[in-house]
Amino acid sequence: MSDKLNTDFKKHIVRNFNDYLEILREIKKDDENVWFRGQSNASYRLVPSAMRDVYTIKDQFDRPKKPVKLTEYNNRGDMVAYVDVAGMLEEFKKLAKPYFRIQPNNDLEWYFLAQHYGIPTTLLDWSTDPLVALFFAMPEKVNLSSDDTIKDSIEDFQENSYSDKGAAVFVINPGKMNEICTFYKVKKTDKFIDFPLDATEHYNLISTYLPGSCEQLLPCCITSTPIDKRICRQSGNFTIHGNMVWPLDHQNVTKSAIHKIFIPYQCIKEMKEILDVLDINKRSIYGDSELDAITKNISKESEKNLKLAIEELKGKYQESLVQ
Numbered sequence: 001m002s003d004k005l006n007t008d009f010k011k012h013i014v015r016n017f018n019d020y021l022e023i024l025r026e027i028k029k030d031d032e033n034v035w036f037r038g039q040s041n042a043s044y045r046l047v048p049s050a051m052r053d054v055y056t057i058k059d060q061f062d063r064p065k066k067p068v069k070l071t072e073y074n075n076r077g078d079m080v081a082y083v084d085v086a087g088m089l090e091e092f093k094k095l096a097k098p099y100f101r102i103q104p105n106n107d108l109e110w111y112f113l114a115q116h117y118g119i120p121t122t123l124l125d126w127s128t129d130p131l132v133a134l135f136f137a138m139p140e141k142v143n144l145s146s147d148d149t150i151k152d153s154i155e156d157f158q159e160n161s162y163s164d165k166g167a168a169v170f171v172i173n174p175g176k177m178n179e180i181c182t183f184y185k186v187k188k189t190d191k192f193i194d195f196p197l198d199a200t201e202h203y204n205l206i207s208t209y210l211p212g213s214c215e216q217l218l219p220c221c222i223t224s225t226p227i228d229k230r231i232c233r234q235s236g237n238f239t240i241h242g243n244m245v246w247p248l249d250h251q252n253v254t255k256s257a258i259h260k261i262f263i264p265y266q267c268i269k270e271m272k273e274i275l276d277v278l279d280i281n282k283r284s285i286y287g288d289s290e291l292d293a294i295t296k297n298i299s300k301e302s303e304k305n306l307k308l309a310i311e312e313l314k315g316k317y318q319e320s321l322v323q
Contacts, residue, residue, distance in 0.1 A: 045249055108207060
């Protein structure tokens with residue numbers, strides 16, 4: 001069944017696998033061209049992995065600020081710092097090249113691979129397969145209080161769109177999202193972009209989002225290329241995010257275009273069992289690759305460097321106050 005609530009998201013609630021299929025049927029009846037994303041906690045925002053630990057370091061007048069982890073979003077124009085995405089991409093390209101049978105044609109395809117092998121990027125994964133999204137919504141462990149009931153979890157979500165008492169699958173129309181987010185127009189026309197950009201056909205435009213030389217602010221929905229079996233297994237596409245660190249669901253205008261399907265944690269066991277019967281599991285979704293260990297080291301090193309840099313900035317800020 002589907003409980004649609006009058007909130008910013010187009011909200012739905014499932015209590016079992018059949019509910020999930022019925023909601024998908026309802027959504028796709030109105031809109032065939034949709035993408036899906038699963039998150040293991042409904043409280044998580046739609047923000048790329050590289051932008052989850054962000055620190056403010058300067059104000060809009062280029063004056064140093066005491067580095068503080070960003071917890072609330074604003075439009076004051078502060079300068080922020082996060083992990084060195086461009087540096088990690090270059091390191092990944094050097095170390096990963098021998099592991100790929102098909103070599104990427106350009107930096108964008110390298111970026112797709114980096115994302116799918118665990119490097120923090122400004123990409124957010126979406127899938128054209130709702131069962132793949134459901135797999136990613138499944139937490140490895142669920143810690144439920146003995147007093148928690150499915151009714152309690154549903155009521156919590158009804159009151160709070162970012163409830164932590166369940167998982168979530170998000171559904172977007174990528175063309176509609178581009179129409180909302182984009183501030184550029186299709187060349188030589190007056191029409192705003194209302195379709196997902198193709199990674200090959202629109203490479204020159206999408207490349208302006210790449211790390212190190214990003215010229216864009218707002219996110220954009222883009223299709224991937226079948227460069228790797230992991231991307232193919234996950235039916236993967238992306239939103240690629242610009243220099244603005246706001247989550248995709250930060251503004252009401254984007255929230256209102258997003259379906260959020262809430263899955264109470266009490267339902268997870270049944271969902272996992274059915275997905276496993278359908279052979280949708282970690283083995284089929286990821287496969288095995290020695291690259292995973294390599295990318296984990298690259299990510300850890302970058303996170304360590306960010307923390308060191310922030311501590312150094314904090315020290316300099318304190319010195320400036322004394323002077």
